[in-house]
Amino acid sequence: MNKVKYTKRGNMGYLYIFPWILGFLIFQLYPLGASLYYSFTEYNITGTPTFVGFKNYITMFSSDLLFYTSLGNTLKYVFLSLPMKIITALIVAVILNQKLKGINFYRTVYYIPSIFGGSVAISILWRFLFMDGGLVNRMLNGLGMTSVPWLSSPNYSLFTLSLLSVWQFGSSMVLFLAALKQVPEDLYEAALIDGAGAVRMFFKITLPMITSVLFFNILMQLVNAFQDFTGAFVITNGGPLNSTYLYALKLYDEAFKYFKMGYASALSWVLFVIILIFTAIFFRFSEAATYYEDGGDF
């Protein structure tokens, strides 16, 4: 009797999650399926989609040089910005976690760039800071150094965009700090008695204890970094010489400049699969690491 009553009440839950179910179907599941379908069509939005089989994918891989350029740039961008960002966030979080006075103040200060980092205003600022006669170069000149073509040379432009991403390490740092607070104090005390040094404690205690947050951080940043758009679009508009022409810009051009919806959908699915592959590799890796945490040294 009790059980029946409970289930009846429990079923009310469907009513409450119904908006999400609808939203999921209309704004997530349907678009996901539709873009897969469109990727096998030619579709310039005014007409109707015509089925062309694998043509879009074949064109992309066989004759679209800009596809390769944008993919290469994006991989470079991801592997340049992501490690710098995560490592900076982790180091700063570990330092702040040393019962430092004023931790709340520092945390706030470091977090500020993360709030506005993706905005157009900050992209404009970045352009003003790093252009040839910009503030950074004038400061370098003031110190007796030569100017660096931060944005005007293809050798530096992608790096300068990555700096904008690294500058926003605050959000990852806050997550690390929350995780570090959960690490039991007595682990460090025990290690100290055993004569372990700070570096050893970091690798043997801290890092294993926060692996899940570390992986979550990397994964979320990875998914975001693959899709970064605003900086490359506003600061450099893909240039110079396509050196900052990221995948998201390519996707934008095909879809909303040339209205090649079928081709752009194919591009989006290739990106999706790439992200999935990275995620899968990552999960395998993280399972191995988590196993160590559970069945390892302590």
Next chain:
Amino acid sequence: MSGKEKKYILTFITHLAMILIGIVMLYPLIWMLFSAFKTNAEIFGSTALLPAEPVWDSFIKGWKGTGKVTYTQFYINTFKLVIPTVLFTVFSCSFVAYGFARFRFRGKKILFMLMISTLMLPNSVLIIPRYILYNKLGWLNSYLPFTIPALFACYPFFIYMMVQFFRGLPIALDEAASIDGCNTFQVYWTILLPLTKPALFSAAIFQFIWTWNDFFNSLIYINSVRKFPIVLALRMSLDATAAANWNQVLAMSVLSLLPGTILFFSAQKYFVEGVSAGSVKG
């Protein structure tokens, strides 16, 4: 050197390093603020932080915008886009979170996992069919592509955050209220919702700042200048002024960050709570 002295020196060095990092982090923003009050010649003529002769006309001229539309209009547009989106998001997500947190029904676990996994779903792969759909519905060049999806709780991050929050509230509250004759909606609306204010605030602030700064979606969905939110106006001013009016562009950039800054500092507590509860973009 005694252990205590060593510790003092170490603490001192740590603080020094933290302050240096802090300066590097904030200097660009401070420079932007002061440069908005500099003359165009001075912005790229000197490395001094403070303006030699502060000017105001960068704000006045900048506000006039480019073409016939002023920033008054751009601000109104932005609020028209952001406010409903924020309100709809907060209420729909809280409603759904209540369902996940307080009821046991068949398939809940799978649905919850599904909801969380959409956190990883790249927006790029959804954007084209959405655009085509909104085009068919006649929603392009309006704020409906922002506000309507917000009604359907399409933000797993906020749902997750609020589920966590609901779980922290004692179930005895619900039981006492339902003994008093409250139905499940009354329990939600009159008992639990007021208690989840911190989570609601936190979600509202995040959503406000993200929507306010959302450039990509504005770029593809809004195409007439009269309907531009601030982010598009800023980018337009950057194109239009080319080399001439740096200080106006900076002045408007500063103003565009102002509402978010005020929110951040007035509700910092909620911010950090929110970030710590789950993940965060950017």
